[in-house]
Every structure is written in C-alpha cells, then in structure tokens.
Amino acid sequence: MTGQSLHRRRVLQGGLGLAALGALPLGGGALAAEEGDTIIAAAKGIGKTELKAIMWSNYFVPMKGPIEEFEKATGIAITGIKDLSTPTIPQAAMAEALTRSPDFDIVHVGSEMIPSLVSAGYLEPLDEYMHKANYKMDAVGDYANLATYGGKTYGIITDGNIFVHQLRKDLFEDADNKKRFEDKFGKPLAYPKNWDDDFQQMKFFHNPEKGIYGSGNLRSRGFGYVWFLMYLYSFGGFPFDPDMKPTVSSDAGKKAIAVYLRDKEVAFPDSPSWGTSQMIPHIAAGDVYSCQYWGGLIKLQENPAKSKTAGKWIYGAVPGGEANGKPLYRAAGMPVVVLTVNKNSPRKAAAAYMACWLGTEKASSQIVTDRVNTFNDAWTRKEMTDPRVLEAYTPGGVKAIQANLQVAAPNIFLTGNQEFVDVLDKNLGQGYLGQLKADEVLKQIDEDFAKVVKRIGTAKLKKDYETYATIMPKATQPS
C-alpha cells in the first residue's frame, strides 16, 4: 500500500515539474513539431479566417491555447462557438445539415453522427487536407477508424472516450473479503474476466445498508443503450446482418439483455432515471463497488480535491463475453468526439487544417491534460507515456485506457443513428422497468429497427453496413 502511494506521489511530482516546463517547446518532441509545421505550411496561404464552431464551451476552453498558437502562425482562429451541452449537439448539427447552412465551419460531435451528417450532405472528407498537411491521426489501436466512413476520414478526434472497468481496491484487497469470497464460491477473488465474474463480485459486495452498491453502470434513457451494445458485441452479436435485417433477437442478444437486466439486482434503485450527473458523484463518493465508465472519470475521482476515493480504485480491461467458445472483449468507445468540417462552408479548408492542428500530438496532449476542464480524454499513442497524462489518469488508469482502446467498439454506425438509439432507449427502458419481458424487448427492437431501416432505405444502409462492420475492432482482446 504505502509503496504504491509513494510511487504515485513521485509520478505526481514529476508531472508537475514537466507541466511547469510545458511552456517551453519541450513537450512535443521532434515528430510532433514537424507534424505541426507541415500543417502550418499547408494552411498559411489561406490568410486570416474567423471560424465558427458548434461546440460545448467546456470542451472548447482547453483548446484555446493551441488555437491561439495556430492563429499566430496562420491567421486562422475559432472566434465563435454555439455553446451547447453535448447531448443537444447532434440535433443542432442535423438542423444545420437540413438547411445546408454555411453558418458553421466546424461541428464538434460524436463520430456516430458522421453517417447521418454525410448522408444529409453536410460533411467534408478530410483525407486530402490531411495528406497535404502530412497529418495522420496517431490513435491507439484501431481507434481512429471510428472517425471514418466509407473509407474516408470525416473527423479529427479530440476526446478519446473509452470504457474502463474499475473496481474498489480497498474492498477488493481486503483480506477478510478475500477469504469470505473464497469460502463462499470456492475460488479466489480475482479481477473479473467476464460478465459472470463481474456480476458475481458486484453481488458479493452489494450492501445497500452499508451504503455500498454493487454496480455503478447506467440504465437510463440516453445512456443505458451504450452498455447494451457493448454486451451484445462482446457475445459476438451485431444489430444487423449484411442485408440489414435486424438481428438483435439472437443468442448473443439474449445473453446481452440478460446481463443488462440483471444489473438491477445490484444497482441503485434510482438507476432507471440516473444519468452521469447523478452517478458520477456517487462513484466518486465511494458508494459503488464496480462499474464500466468513461476513462475521463479517472481524472475526477483520482483528484483528492474532488473525490473521496482517490487512490482507492483498480482499473483494467472491461470484462468480456464469449463467442464461438472463445473469450471476446469489447469496450464501448462512444461517443468518439471529433471535429468535423462543414462541406458547405466557404472556409472549409481553413477549418480542416484547424481540425488537424488540434489533433496533433502537441495540441492534443495540452488539451487532454487541462486540470480544470477535464472533459477531453487522452487518445493518441504518445499521450500514453506523457507524464502529464500519467499524472492526471494515474499509471494504472492509463494502462487500462490503452488496453480498452484496442477493443473499442462503436455506437450504431449507420445513417439515422439517433433513430436507432431512440428505439433502443425506449425498449430497453421499458424492459428495465419490467414493462416488457427480456425476449419481448429484443423482438420489439428488431421490429422497430426494421421499420427505421425500411424508411431510410435498405440499399443505402447496406452500404453503411460495410463501414460499420469494418470499423469494429480486429483484436478479440487487449494485448
């Protein structure tokens, strides 16, 4: 125990030292500097440009430093944002797309919106600009694929959202608990490898009377479906077959819904309506044994000023399911928040280079390590060894993020994503409340999916399917 906390402190000090040096052009390293230079060279001819973006201000603030730098070098800057909370940005972006409006140049949105926005004629492919600027998204694993559609790149990642499994170290390592667990189940208390292990542990530690709830997973509207999709993928399932016939009521679907619904036994009774707003404080306050959550939470709960559980967590790979007799790991990588560029904007080149610039190692590491606006998460390969990142996320946290990024599974990556999500929201919600039985939920989802597919067009969605299938991670488990 003491050894580890000492270690942590050393890292912390090292991190602080480096952060202080951050003003010097030391942070990036040779490659990043080159990378940035080529972008500046490509963008220089454009001249003074004022860009407007749809973006949440709390995402925007840490970008201000890099933006100013880019402005000094090229005259291009983001001068105005439509400041919306992230859940409302897809609506705003679609509204822009429908009117083909040139008002905004950059939209900061979850990558699952890319198919819809491209289909509505709103997004500019960025490959050509990236090529000219000699820029490449250097993400961990296949993560950057989640920003592509039909073989083209449409978004530059700024926020590497990825699920990390976390459990309470203090409870997990307690000798008494270990013994009790072994006595009860005849096997040692070990880090959970699959959903059954996970559930067994959550149930073992679930003790509402003492203020400890087994699970901190979300089941409410707008959130629960993320978990369901993750379970579905991890059992080898997929929402559609190549002909776009819905296939949620498969064996994989049955297993997934079972995992989804049994969480109720170990969850807060409030979980039908709790989103992150309510759950995060509970997790940070120490009321939860384990959960899968976005990696960004680590920054918050490891910050002693904001959390009672700093240093009390173990992070690792999200538990897996099983397909064809082999373990299969899938961590929810949604939403991958990306900078997209409006095709109808006369300033699209400037916007594209700005996006590339913000996706460079140098800019990104500055953005994701902001200690106050902690909303952007690390995603590039280099960041995984950056002392500032290690300090913010703890070394264990970074390792877990890195592992899960390799098996990052996407949201429903089809045109009409929001409609499919609404179907999931409605039916999973009713299932969780007991208004529908498990197999009814699956059947209803398939029926509703079929209606949406029919309306949007089977032929069109079949093409989308190809992208959707190819951006699924190749690795079956983190290396």
Next chain:
Amino acid sequence: MAEALAGAATGTAAPGRLDASRSKAVRRFKWMILSPLLLMLLSLLTPVLLLQLYFSFHQWTVYLSSWWNADFVGLDIFQSVFTDPRFGWAVLRSLAFAGGSTIGCFVLGFSLAYLIYRPFRGQALYYALFIVPMLTVPIVIAYTGQMLLDRSGPLNDILSRLTGHDIQVLWLSNPDIALLTVTLLDIWNWTPFSFIIMLAGLSSLPKEPVEAAQILGASSWRIFWEVQLPLLRPVILLALVLRFLDAMGSFPIIWGLLQGGPGTATETLGIYIYITTWQDFNVSLGAAQSYVTMVMMVGIVLLAIRLLRREKRSLDTMYAKPQEAEETA
C-alpha cells in the same frame, strides 16, 4: 348620443353625410389597426402551416433527398400516427398531466385565495410569496428538481426527519410516480396563476348576496357553496381552461428533468413530437403528429370557447342591466 355630440361640435354637416364619412373613417381606422396583424399571420404563419401540411403527406427522409423531392404517400403517415401505440400513450399522458395540473392548480390556488382575500395581518407578505413560483423560469425548476427530488435528496431527507421514518420515495425513477412528480412541479410553477385569478374574482364579488345570506342565518359553508361559488363560476372556468391549454403544451419542465423517462413514463405529446422531429429527424411523422395534436387542441379550444362564451354572456346580461340603468339616468 355620440353622433349628436359630434354633430353639435361640427355644427354644419348634414347628419346623413356625416355618418357616411364617419363610418368610412372608422373603417379605415380599423384596417390600419388590423393590417399589420393580418400581414404577419399571412406571411409567417400561413406558409408554415402549409409546409407542415406538405410534410404530413410527403415522406421526407432527410438523408435521401431535399424536402421538395419528398415522395407523396397519401394518408400513410397519418395512418402510422393513428396506429402508433406510443402516440396514443403520449396523448393519454398529456391529458393526465394537463388535467392533473389544472385541477391541482385550481384547488390550491382557490384555497389560498379564499384564505387570503379578506384582510389580515401578514396578507401582503403571503401574497408576495405566493406569486413567486410563476416568476421562476420553468427550465430552472426542472434542473432544481433534479437535485431536490433525488432519492437521497433534500425532499426525502426532510420528510424522513419530520416523520421519523426513513422515507425513500423514488420521485424520478419510479415509472408509476414520475408523471405525478412532473405534474406536481407544474402545479408548483403555475398555482400562482390560478391564485391570482381567483383572488381577483373573490375580492370583486358583490357583498350584498353574502350579507343577505348571513342575515338569513346561513352557515359560512353554505354561503360558500351556494352563494359565492356560483357567482365565481365564470372566473373558475377561465382559470381552468387557460391552465389546461397551457399545460397541454408544457415542455421545458419534463424535458429538462426526465426527457420522457424513465422508460417512457413521462413521454407526453410535446416530448414525443420533439423526439420524432429533432432526435429521429422524422420530420414527416412529426408533422403529421403535430397536425393531429393541433386538431385535437383546436377541438378542445372550441369547446372551451363555447363554455367561456356562455359564461361571459350570462355575466354580461347580469351586469348589463344596472349599467344601462345608470346610463339612462
């Protein structure tokens, strides 16, 4: 009388010609007042309604084509509205929400007004406090409700302390309670409206009938039921109708608090249409849903108008006589 005075003032013109030019001037005056409104309705509202109608008959799939190329599908979209159980539930929830809020606001508003309308010590303070919720922005109420109504939030905490039991009502997470919860918040928000209307009504009641009843020895309960209440009927009806219509369209409180959840427990018409249109971007279905809603609302309004008008007539005849008497005198 007016004409006579006017004629006397100008003195010269013949009464007939004067009338003609006067009525012409009046007509011009009327048109000058009305034309901006008509212009706005014609240029802003009419195209919007036509566009809405177009979308209700043309399936526009936003990812496939521009809106003017949408396929004509006849009544298909309306059919899917009428066969959609989710829409039916949304109608029922809206009616329950609006009905509950209307009755709640009225009962509370009336009780408060009845208790406060005669002068007593502290009257001004209570009055000032009671109108405050109406001045609060609904979206603020929604976000504050999220904190107050949490299972371990202040409301349950205070109830637990007061009763000595551990009260853990799931105000927001229990699907059987959630709709009631948002209705209660709406009642909190809009009771002042009913309160003020009822207060205006009560304090302008003629005193004579009550005094007469008192002389006859009627109990205050009977006076209330048999004298005051009937006299207040028009005002009560107004308070009820306006509140009901407003509540049918209520959006920010439910949206800000629960977005229609948990499950679909608070998915009212406003929420469902919003989801269809702005989340699913099924503009056509949203348009058809809107038309059905609009027709329903217009039906309710027409009914309300008939009721209100009858009350207003009876009120007018009740008061017209003494006024006429005054004028002739």
Next chain:
Amino acid sequence: MTKTRRRRVAAAGRYAFLTLWAVIVVFPLYWIVSTSFKPSDQWFSWPPVYFPSPPTLDNYRDVWIGATSVAEGGQTALSLQTPFLALRNSLILAFGATALAVLYGSVIAYGVSRYRLLSETRMFQLLMLRMVPPIVIVAPLSLYFSYLGLLDSMFGLGVMYFLTSLPYAVWMTKSFIDEVPREVEQAAEILGASRWRTVFEVVLPLIRSGLVATFMFILILNWSEYLLSLILSKTNIVTLPVELSKFEGSTEGRLFGRQAALSVGITFPLIIIGLFIRKHLARGFSFGMVRR
C-alpha cells in the same frame, strides 16, 4: 366562548396552511441560491448539504466572469464563455417583444372595445394562437425561417415572441379599456383630437396600471421561453434559458453549481420586478371576467 375559540383555531389553521405553502414556495428557491455557493463536492451529496460549507464564490466567478480556477496542476487560467451575450439578448428580446406586443395589443383592444374590430368569435380564435403549443409548428418554422434568413436573427425570434404574446396582450388590455368611460374619448374628439391621438394620449395613459400588469405577465412568458429560442437560435441570439441548459456533458454530468449561479441571475431579477408590481398583477389576470 366556544365561538371565539373556534375562530382562533380557524385562524391558526389558516396561518399553518398558508405558512406551509410559503415554505414549499421558498425552499426550492433557497436551494438554488445555496447550491450556487457550494463547492463542487456538495452539489449532489448524501446526505444533502443545506448550508454551503464553506460557501464559495467560485461558481459565480466561473459563470459570470468566465475565469476557471488555477488551483491544481499549475496550468494557465482560461476564460469560459460568459452569459452576457445571452443576457443582452434576453433583455432585448423579452422586453422589446413584450413592449411592442402590449402597445399593439392595446390598440387592437381599443378597436375591439370601441368599434367591434374583432367579433367575439375572432377574439377567441386569437387566443388560440397562443394555445396551440409551439412544438407543433417549430420544425417547418425553422425551415421556413432558414429560407427567409431569419434563423438566428433578433427579428425572427422577436416576431415569434411578438405574435405569441399578442393574444394575451389584446385580452388583458381590453379588460382595462372596457372600464374606461367613453365620455372621456368623446370629449377629446370634440376637442378635435384624431383617433390615434385619442388612443395614445387619452385612453392608454388612463389604463397605465393595467398596461404594467399586462407587460409583466407577458414578460414572464417571454423571459422564460425555451423551445423557440432553442431551435431558432444559433450563436447570435441565444437567450438565457437556453444558455442555462448548456451545463451538461454527455459523459461528465451536470455542473449544478455553475448552473445555479446562472439560475440566480435569470430568476431573481424577474422576481424582484414581479414583487414591485404585484398589486397590478391581480387586476390584469381577470381577463374581463371579473367586474368591480
């Protein structure tokens, strides 16, 4: 004896009931205020924290000045977007549209009252303009506005506020104008004043307090309007209620304290104005249904 006792019990009961409701009214407002002074770990804590300890001005600073704390990490302070643009927009839109609606509404009301400008049926139909919820027209409206170039324009949103306020403006002001004796206008007419001058210089000044009440009521509605503003605005004309809904990240949750600090700024000006003119309010709400 028993009678006075019963009366005393009744009076006590009345005070108890009224006080209970007063507490129910005040508590949520207190909660907003106290949350706005709480540090982040007390926004949503168990058991609930009733008194911020220690109270902090951080939320106000973050929201209204736009500075974030430099505390940990030693990084530079960066400024957030401040709500002053939204405040300006709300002031202009709510006050402007309300003032115009009351002005125009009272002229129409005068026409109705004196010249039967609108039949009773039309008057009720006018009220319908308000009663059909905005959600049912907002989609084609935004499309139509985008072609007119009225999206994100003060004029566009202002016109919608104006139109939706008009029914209440006409109805409420009419109830006051009905009470003005005709002889006053006739006298003015005899003196040679035009109809317009009669309206603006004789009739409207006579119903001043009624106009104030009408103005206030419509101001409440426009100040807190959410849906139209959400959909018809982009960057330039965002209003405060929409600005308020931005304190939420999809994976991070809601920033309750900052939101409360903004809520205080949105809510309390209106409450203060409302309390100042509360006497006028009661009269305005009778819609001509109550005679005195």
